[in-house]
Amino acid sequence: MEMDMNGGGKVVCVTGASGYIASWIVKLLLLRGYTVKATVRDPKDQKKTDHLLALDGARERLQLFKASLLEEGSFEHAIDGCDAVFHTASPVKIIATDPQAELIEPAVKGTINVLATCTKVSSVKRVILTSSMATLHSPNFPLGPNVLLDETTFSDPTMVYTLQDFGRKCGMDVCQGQQLGLGHNESRTRKNTFNRKHHRLVDVRDxxxxxxxxxxxxSAKGRYIIDAPIVTTEEIEKILREFFPDLCIAHENEDIDLNSMTYKVNVEKVKSLGIEFTPTETSLRDTVLSLKEKHLV
Incomplete structure (x- = not known):
């Protein structure tokens, strides 16, 4: 992965910085020379912040700020003076007893809160919003091998149009990225997502x-989808056995209809940004090596 020093002298904000994707965004921004103002719910929570403070360049160019999605104006100090804002903060729960209150309300209110703050800060010219593949399809959206998803596909266009119109009226570019990752930002009630037989995995670095x-x-604007072809549990297991010959994965018949996984996704727009997809084999091997390095396996 090339590391251009494009960020020298530029200040950006990353919300929800301790999150999985956000942490990698912070890491790459620091490597590219940006100064990062990162928001977290509790800057004193070392379990959530130590990995950020240990990043290369963090001592010189990373500041942590306390902010809450539902607290109006709480992002002002972090966004003040920034050229751009990466809004990744969103509640993440695999199981939600009240999805509206636990997931949707804070996600929507938090996004509007951040965008409203950005309109007050004249230096902010672009907002990059982390979204979800749920904006392309929902449980009621028919999927199959003849379905092609792209940036024009909406499961519920109301919120997406609202965000983009909000940005246009305020003179900001709002770029939305849809990504699909195993168990990320999904309120599914599935007991174990790995019990599925088929997966669509994207490398977090990509x-x-x-x-x-x-x-x-x-020239970047609008939505960008990043997705990957189907990979089976058996294919994943084969790669992992390279490191763990005695690996045993319990297969439960909990898979969704394969037909609903065979839809096609047009990823040419995100490729136009210069993104070269990391092969699944490389992602899995690097994941295992990282876990071994940290003595987690």
């Missing part, structure tokens, strides 16, 4: 770089 390229490409 997702993070796509966010940054959306900032660094002047």
């Amino acid at each position: 997702v993070a770089l796509a966010h940054i390229k959306a900032l660094e490409t002047p």
